[in-house]
Amino acid sequence: MLFPTLTGARQCQGGHAMGKLTVKRVEALKKPGLHGDGGTLYLRVAPGGSKQWVQRLVIDGRRHDIGLGGWPLVSLAEARDIAFKNRRKARRGKDPLAKRRRAKAPTFREAAERTYDGLKARWRSEKVRRTWWQQMELHALPRLGDLRVDRIGRGDVLAVLTPLWTSKPEMGRKLRARIKAVLAWAQAHGHCDTNLAGEAIDGALPSMRGTGRNFRALPYHEVAAALGMVQASGASVAAKLCLRFTILTAARSGEVRGMTWAEVDPEAATWTVPADRMKAGKEHRVPLSGAALDVLAQASELRDRRSDLCFPSPRGGKPLSDMTLTKVLRDNGLADRATVHGFRSSFRDWCAETGKPREIAEAALAHTVGGVEGAYFRSDLFDRRRVLMDQWAAFLTGKGADVVALRR
Structure with missing residues (x-):
């Protein structure tokens, strides 16, 4: 099921949202963070001052942040038009991200290889480099390796981690950190929207032996x-x-x-x-x-x-x-x-x-x-x-x- 979140914006003639933002306000915004136009459209202001249009849609029960391009290259009117077309596709049961996903989403194995290549130069120990990849091959890749990163579900990640979480908690912690690093790489490159090894699974993992509650934590x-x-x-x-x-x-x-x-x-x-x-x-x-x-x-x-x-x-x-x-x-x-x-x-x-x-x-x-x-x-x-x-x-x-x- 695909459905957009459609709250907070009035509709003008032709179906486009009449939002909260104006051209002058977009130009003047300096505070880092997300600034809503209403409905599903946001302007993301980075700490360095750059501005990107982002649309938040719920597709198949998962929230997706869709990049619509940077301002001023993409104007407020153009961003609203693109967002409207994406919402219309979603209402008709079509996936606005389908073409983009087919074009570039790597498998988890490919993403893991790219992540490993980026990390291994930081590790002086050959044992650390060898163990990182061996544990991925042993525990994560059999289940996740051939899945495209944008198609990995919460249940897939839990199926990998749960057997280790109570029986071998230290290994479970390390494996989760590695999967989280791979999905963080995929997020950073626009291949997926949610890191399903992060806080998304905190409540679903069993209590780890010898540890207390889980706290939301950044990679x-x-x-x-x-x-x-x-x-x-x-x-x-x-x-x-x-x-x-x-x-x-x-x-x-x-x-x-x-x-x-x-x-x-x-x-x-x-x-x-x-x-x-x-x-x-x-x-x-x-x-x-x-x-x-x-x-x-x-x-x-x-x-x-x-x-x-x-x-x-x-x-x-x-x-x-x-x-x-x-x-x-x-x-x-x-x-x-x-x-x-x-x-x-x-x-x-x-x-x-x-x-x-x-x-x-x-x-x-x-x-x-x-x-x-x-x-x-x-x-x-x-x-x-x-x-x-x-x-x-x-x-x-x-x-x-x-x-x-x-x-x-």
């Missing part, structure tokens, strides 16, 4: 672009700095929002979180990268004499609320794809996909483990965690690896 290679978008936004300086520091340190939001200057040793580049503010009830030392120290230097210029907090609320010097950071994501069009806590998952996926030792990644996240592994965690991993967090900061700031544009 790790989109986090840098998200940071850039937030930095350019109109959010309060304190909120932007707090969110940036949270992502750079992979810390929990509450730990950062309650952080005080007394906990920071800038000379040792270390932040020590006291036991009473840690989820596990144990003191936790956090190595601070140069990028994290830069954030604190900016925060110190805003220091509030009423409070020792590093990131106080502009009102009264109290801690920022969790909703303040969530609002930053929402105002930048990110809330349907990410939560603040979800950036810890993005960090964990980056660790897994770039061959970082699991025990170092878990220690960086201050996760509590038991048994023999727990005994190992009591050894000093601080210096190794410092190297890891420096690498993460380099990745986010564009000094360690290529990143891709954010999909909205």
